Amino acid sequence: MDLTYTEEEEEFRARLRAWLAATLPGLPPRPDPRDWPGRRAYDTAWQRRLYDAGYAGLHWPADAGGHGATPTQHLIFLEETELAGAPYVGANFVGLLHAGPTIAAEGTRAQCSRWLPPILRGDEIWCQGFSEPDAGSDLASLRTRAVRDGDAYVVTGSKIWTSHAEVADWCELLVRTRPVSADVPGHRGITWLALPMNAPGVSVRPLRTLAGTTEFAEMFLDEVRVPAAHRVGEENDGWRVTMVTLSFERGTAFVGEVVACRRTLRALAEAARGNGRWDDQEVRRTLGRLNAEFTALWRLTQWNVSEAQRAGGVPGNSGSVFKLRYSHARQELYDAAARVLGPGGLDLSHDWTADRLSSLSYTIAAGTSQIQRNIVAERVLGLPKGR
Amino acid sequence: MDFRLTDDQRALQEGVRKLLEGRFGRERLRAAVDGPGVGPEASLDRALWRELGDAGFFALRLPERDGGVGLGLPEAVLAFEEAGRALLPGPLVATHLAAATVPGAATGERVVTRVDGELVEWLDAADHVLGNAAGAVPVRSVDPLTPLHRVPGAAGGDVPEPDAVPAALLTAAEQLGSAGRTTEAAVRYAGEREQFGRPIGSFQAVKHLCARMLVRTETARAAVYGAAVTGEAVEIAGAKLLADDAAVRNARDCLQVHGGMGFTWEADVHLHLKRAWVRAERWPTEREAAELLAAALR
Numbered sequence: 001m002d003l004t005y006t007e008e009e010e011e012f013r014a015r016l017r018a019w020l021a022a023t024l025p026g027l028p029p030r031p032d033p034r035d036w037p038g039r040r041a042y043d044t045a046w047q048r049r050l051y052d053a054g055y056a057g058l059h060w061p062a063d064a065g066g067h068g069a070t071p072t073q074h075l076i077f078l079e080e081t082e083l084a085g086a087p088y089v090g091a092n093f094v095g096l097l098h099a100g101p102t103i104a105a106e107g108t109r110a111q112c113s114r115w116l117p118p119i120l121r122g123d124e125i126w127c128q129g130f131s132e133p134d135a136g137s138d139l140a141s142l143r144t145r146a147v148r149d150g151d152a153y154v155v156t157g158s159k160i161w162t163s164h165a166e167v168a169d170w171c172e173l174l175v176r177t178r179p180v181s182a183d184v185p186g187h188r189g190i191t192w193l194a195l196p197m198n199a200p201g202v203s204v205r206p207l208r209t210l211a212g213t214t215e216f217a218e219m220f221l222d223e224v225r226v227p228a229a230h231r232v233g234e235e236n237d238g239w240r241v242t243m244v245t246l247s248f249e250r251g252t253a254f255v256g257e258v259v260a261c262r263r264t265l266r267a268l269a270e271a272a273r274g275n276g277r278w279d280d281q282e283v284r285r286t287l288g289r290l291n292a293e294f295t296a297l298w299r300l301t302q303w304n305v306s307e308a309q310r311a312g313g314v315p316g317n318s319g320s321v322f323k324l325r326y327s328h329a330r331q332e333l334y335d336a337a338a339r340v341l342g343p344g345g346l347d348l349s350h351d352w353t354a355d356r357l358s359s360l361s362y363t364i365a366a367g368t369s370q371i372q373r374n375i376v377a378e379r380v381l382g383l384p385k386g387r
Numbered sequence: 388m389d390f391r392l393t394d395d396q397r398a399l400q401e402g403v404r405k406l407l408e409g410r411f412g413r414e415r416l417r418a419a420v421d422g423p424g425v426g427p428e429a430s431l432d433r434a435l436w437r438e439l440g441d442a443g444f445f446a447l448r449l450p451e452r453d454g455g456v457g458l459g460l461p462e463a464v465l466a467f468e469e470a471g472r473a474l475l476p477g478p479l480v481a482t483h484l485a486a487a488t489v490p491g492a493a494t495g496e497r498v499v500t501r502v503d504g505e506l507v508e509w510l511d512a513a514d515h516v517l518g519n520a521a522g523a524v525p526v527r528s529v530d531p532l533t534p535l536h537r538v539p540g541a542a543g544g545d546v547p548e549p550d551a552v553p554a555a556l557l558t559a560a561e562q563l564g565s566a567g568r569t570t571e572a573a574v575r576y577a578g579e580r581e582q583f584g585r586p587i588g589s590f591q592a593v594k595h596l597c598a599r600m601l602v603r604t605e606t607a608r609a610a611v612y613g614a615a616v617t618g619e620a621v622e623i624a625g626a627k628l629l630a631d632d633a634a635v636r637n638a639r640d641c642l643q644v645h646g647g648m649g650f651t652w653e654a655d656v657h658l659h660l661k662r663a664w665v666r667a668e669r670w671p672t673e674r675e676a677a678e679l680l681a682a683a684l685r
Binding site for chain 2: 003005287296
């Protein structure tokens with residue numbers, strides 16, 4: 001049980017800190033959240049700066065253009081960039097955390113050299129076409145059909161919850177290439193394709209969330225031709241190929257957010273001391289309990305990173321335990337914010353009110369809490385499968 | 388940074404588990420619970436106490452030059468986690484903390500207890516009491532293996548004595564061990580017990596209870612181990628708060644998974660619940676911990 005960092009890790013942290021201090025003041029102002037082209041330009045410009053400074057694809061393997069950093073170095077990177085108030089990964093998220101690592105692990109040499117460098121440089125943006133209106137938690141039942149026609153697949157269907165679809169160049173798309181039958185379960189007939197978003201037959205419709213913003217989109221595919229050379233992995237092997245990416249999402253995706261939540265919690269205490277709500281012992285103790293909660297979540301992050309370090313960087317099912325606890329804690333944090341704000345909690349111009357609304361997605365996105373509990377019960381605790 | 392247990396720590400954990408399985412296994416536990424001397428009459432097994440002393444349980448953190456094992460808080464936490472798993476009775480925390488100051492405590496020759504808030508555990512069995520237990524009156528303890536006395540008017544000290552912080556951490560470690568043990572017990576029962584022609588663990592309603600238990604245990608584990616490494620008072624208060632919650636709620640859920648059997652004296656789960664309740668009353672209680680953690684938000 002060692003929570004101290006090695007000399008090498010501390011050097012890495014110091015270099016990063018110095019670079020952030022020199023770089024961040026020169027950044028342009030953040031774009032309006034509704035300005036999608038502006039957001040893309042801002043996020044990709046940040047990625048380019050990371051690339052030029054040697055921080056792009058830090059945790060990617062070296063032969064994929066990354067730096068082969070250890071999970072601990074990646075943790076330090078995410079912690080320090082958040083502490084310094086650096087931009088988020090934003091529109092680069094799917095490329096850096098899903099599609100890129102999948103291509104690096106499962107793609108051919110030609111596919112890696114075509115797709116990976118533009119992700120690292122911030123030249124190209126990816127989105128994710130997994131969920132469908134009728135295939136959410138039961139992702140393996142997806143129905144978007146791909147039929148082979150010469151050297152291409154002809155794809156027809158629809159996808160939903162696709163972040164950044166409006167500005168993406170590519171979509172990591174799951175399609176059905178073999179119908180489900182008595183002998184073929186859903187997950188055995190799925191194929192992973194890289195879909196160019198400018199292909200004829202692709203249309204995107206923004207989806208307005210309960211927060212009033214359009215963070216997601218629906219995507220409609222009408223006989224879209226995708227070159228067969230854009231298939232990563234074997235035909236009908238896309239489910240396995242996809243699982244590689246999902247474990248990445250559950251590994252380190254929330255490190256920066258836990259750091260940010262701890263800062264928010266301190267800001268909440270300050271606000272409560274300022275407006276008199278601190279005298280309400282229920283409010284005060286709720287904030288105290290959340291202090292324990294987020295300190296533990298940070299330790300749990302360090303625990304999971306240490307485990308991943310031994311396992312060669314591949315996060316295990318411990319990510320599900322973390323996600324279950326964190327998604328709930330985040331909602332509690334912003335519920336507490338509303339109690340601190342009082343009537344101000346109804347004012348949408350306050351960041352905490354907007355964050356309270358967006359926190360509602362956390363127990364649903366990337367595997368609902370109910371699905372995560374099934375995963376924990378069956379894969380970690382070994383309980384029998386069933387309904 | 389490598390938060391995982393070192394090989395030595397794993398060996399220690401396994402060693403203590405084996406020792407307790409051999410010296411205080413289920414039969415000994417049930418003999419103690421079902422024997423004549425429970426509740427206020429519970430008697431402490433002095434032979435077992437000396438064996439714990441011989442094994443270094445109390446002298447774990449004493450420097451080697453003083454006849455101790457020379458280990459730190461993380462190792463002590465691992466040992467106390469095992470004690471919590473095994474439902475080992477006795478004023479373990481107080482005796483461990485007295486190893487350097489009360490002669491005979493380190494070797495298990497003398498039993499030491501301490502006044503914690505208004506309560507004292509194992510007062511009649513103790514050779515030495517830390518704190519003022521004057522006027523203590525016996526309580527019909529809810530836990531058959533923890534005799535309790537109440538010291539009227541003893542509570543309310545704002546400044547806890549110096550041992551209070553490590554005591555809180557070791558109590559949290561016991562709670563963690565209990566939370567892990569009840570999770571295992573619930574999972575085992577859910578896999579064996581059949582209703583409607585299949586194991587009840589295949590039903591989501593039961594499955595999700597078990598998953599919640601594991602999430603509580605693993606969150607408490609990260610909190611307790613982290614607090615053991617930093618030794619920081621506020622982090623220890625947070626660890627106690629989360630470990631209390633995990634132990635009490637996991638015991639409740641374990642009871643629920645066991646159905647009617649869970650309500651019997653024969654099943655061990657009530658022993659975990661009752662002990663968890665006793666430990667949750669030790670300083671800092673949920674209320675005290677939450678206040679400490681709130682005050683630290685700066």
